[in-house]
Amino acid sequence: MTEAVPRATPAPATRTGLPRGAWAIAFQGIAAREALRFLRQRGRFLAALVRPLVWLFIFAAGFRSVLGLSITPPYQTYVLYEVYVVPGLVAMIQLFNGMQSSLSMVYDRETGAMRTLLVSPLPRWFLLFSKLMAGVLVSILQAYAFLAIAWFWDVRPPALGYLAVLPALIFAGLMLGALGLLLSSAIRQLENFAGVMNFVIFPMFFASTALYPLWRMRESSVLLHDICAANPFTHAVELIRFALYLQVNWLSLGVVLGCLALFFGGAVLMYDPGRGLWPRRKGGR
Amino acid sequence: MSGTPPPAALEIAGVSHAFGTVRALDGVSLTVPAGAFVALLGVNGAGKSTLVNLATRLYDGGGGSIRIAGHDLRRDPGAALASLGVVFQSRALDADLTVRQNLAYHAALHGIGRRAAAPRIAEVLGLVGLADRAGVSVSALSGGQVRRAEIARALIHRPEVMILDEPTVGLDVRSRAEVLALTRGLAARQGVGVLWATHLFDEVGEADALVLLHRGRVLWHGPPAALAPDGDVTGAFLRLTGAAEAA
Missing domain, CATH: 3.40.50.300 (P-loop containing nucleotide triphosphate hydrolases)
Structure with missing residues (x-):
């Protein structure tokens, strides 16, 4: 079973002993693994699409007749409720995907797969960012699939909007994924993940502009309006909404980028071998 | 001297x-x-x-x-x-992927691209006696085979x-x-x-x-x-x- 293996001539190495281009190769490897897992879990793709489609086809259709919308930026005229709700549902896909990535991180930590990622010689922040970015790429595919179906439901933003929304999807996806990453560092067991659904996903989604504009919130409760205005998910929704209609919501862009830096910085700190939670937990979990 | x-x-x-x-x-x-x-x-x-x-x-x-x-x-x-190559107490291979896909992933984490990794994967799988299991899903391996695959994984970057x-x-x-x-x-x-x-x-x-x-x-x-x-x-x-x- 054991044979002597000739030691091959090492590849050209950098100062750290890693081959040149190691960072790009590692990113490709992490993204390829996420893609393979994604392809093996086609049910996940369908589930991610079914959820917003149910909202679009059933919820939005029902609310269309009872929920009037005045002209709300970026829309230039009155819009149907379906049109209003689509950007929120795109952000919903990214929110669930971010939390799904978080769940996958907790699972990887429980099974031990996370350890092999973290003992790679590349910097830990880069490994975490690569995993985050790979998850965002998957969520963007889902978002475009949803937008394509919505087009047939007569939700048709300008053609260039489909291109303009790409950076917004990347930034919003990264922010929501980074939040998931931060949460995954604090969740010790998979069983605790149900709490994330109840205390993070639902409040973030419902207390946002995904389903109703801010002015409608103010009509019912000023406090609720303020909570919605401060909710980072609101800004993810508005960034996507404005980008789809070829505009930039600078406030939302600033909030999304700021929250991305905050959440990702927190996650890197929590996964840091010297400062985070890992060294304080016996067993490294 | x-x-x-x-x-x-x-x-x-x-x-x-x-x-x-x-x-x-x-x-x-x-x-x-x-x-x-x-x-x-x-x-x-x-x-x-x-x-x-x-x-x-x-x-x-x-x-x-x-x-x-x-x-x-x-x-x-x-x-x-x-x-450094590490084999942890808990199993670290992805059960959804094949042995080859797992090893390619770990090679990438050490900056080894797909082309360079292919001969190394064959080499280390031969070393641990799993040359004929490269295309098999990890979930289909026995406990001992998983351990040997873990050792192959830890060797992929020649530690x-x-x-x-x-x-x-x-x-x-x-x-x-x-x-x-x-x-x-x-x-x-x-x-x-x-x-x-x-x-x-x-x-x-x-x-x-x-x-x-x-x-x-x-x-x-x-x-x-x-x-x-x-x-x-x-x-x-x-x-x-x-x-x-x-x-």
């Missing part, structure tokens, strides 16, 4: 670690020379996994230093971890040091013997320094050196024959730990 001797594969000097107020390791020092098979023996809770987590930089902090192939783990973690944390836990007698023989062969033939952490006394008798860890302290570091000339490592362990408790 006198030159600087090559650095030890793994040097751990005065390492301590605590979980809150519980001191898990207290001034642990040990050396693994290149090509040596060193057994780290201790009962459950002795601090073996904590030491492995520190040596793989899953943990940091506390006192002491760790050098891997001459690279300081704290100051130069990239170079140190590039020289100078390997750390294995309780690698035979849950294996039957034959698989245990195979994994042990494979790893001893790696040390002897490939010149890889191996640190083999275990609580099983029958796995340490033929080690080049034995480190006996008890309650976070090294009680013995030397050849097993010097600790137990009669081959009774268990008896020697009980005597040493008994003396340590009395002290």
Whole structure:
């Protein structure tokens, strides 16, 4: 079973002993693994699409007749409720995907797969960012699939909007994924993940502009309006909404980028071998 | 002809670690020379996994230093971890992927691209006797095969040091013997320094050196024959730990 293996001539190495281009190769490897897992879990793709489609086809259709919308930026005229709700549902896909990535991180930590990622010689922040970015790429595919179906439901933003929304999807996806990453560092067991659904996903989604504009919130409760205005998910929704209609919501862009830096910085700190939670937990979990 | 001797594969000097107020390791020092098979023996809770987590930089902090192939783990973690292969106590392969896909992923984490990884994957799978299982899903492998695949994974970047944390836990007698023989062969033939952490006394008798860890302290570091000339490592362990408790 054991044979002597000739030691091959090492590849050209950098100062750290890693081959040149190691960072790009590692990113490709992490993204390829996420893609393979994604392809093996086609049910996940369908589930991610079914959820917003149910909202679009059933919820939005029902609310269309009872929920009037005045002209709300970026829309230039009155819009149907379906049109209003689509950007929120795109952000919903990214929110669930971010939390799904978080769940996958907790699972990887429980099974031990996370350890092999973290003992790679590349910097830990880069490994975490690569995993985050790979998850965002998957969520963007889902978002475009949803937008394509919505087009047939007569939700048709300008053609260039489909291109303009790409950076917004990347930034919003990264922010929501980074939040998931931060949460995954604090969740010790998979069983605790149900709490994330109840205390993070639902409040973030419902207390946002995904389903109703801010002015409608103010009509019912000023406090609720303020909570919605401060909710980072609101800004993810508005960034996507404005980008789809070829505009930039600078406030939302600033909030999304700021929250991305905050959440990702927190996650890197929590996964840091010297400062985070890992060294304080016996067993490294 | 006198030159600087090559650095030890793994040097751990005065390492301590605590979980809150519980001191898990207290001034642990040990050396693994290149090509040596060193057994780290201790009962459950002795601090073996904590030491492995520190040596793989899953943990940091506390006192002491760790050098891997001459690279300081704290100051130069990239170079140190590039020289290290690890087999953790819990299984780390992705059960949804094939053996080849798992190994390609781990090669990528060490900056080895797909083209360069392909011959290495064939090489290490041949080394561990799994050449015909490359395209098989990990979920279809037996426990012993998974362990051998884990060893292949840890070898994919040709490390100078390997750390294995309780690698035979849950294996039957034959698989245990195979994994042990494979790893001893790696040390002897490939010149890889191996640190083999275990609580099983029958796995340490033929080690080049034995480190006996008890309650976070090294009680013995030397050849097993010097600790137990009669081959009774268990008896020697009980005597040493008994003396340590009395002290």
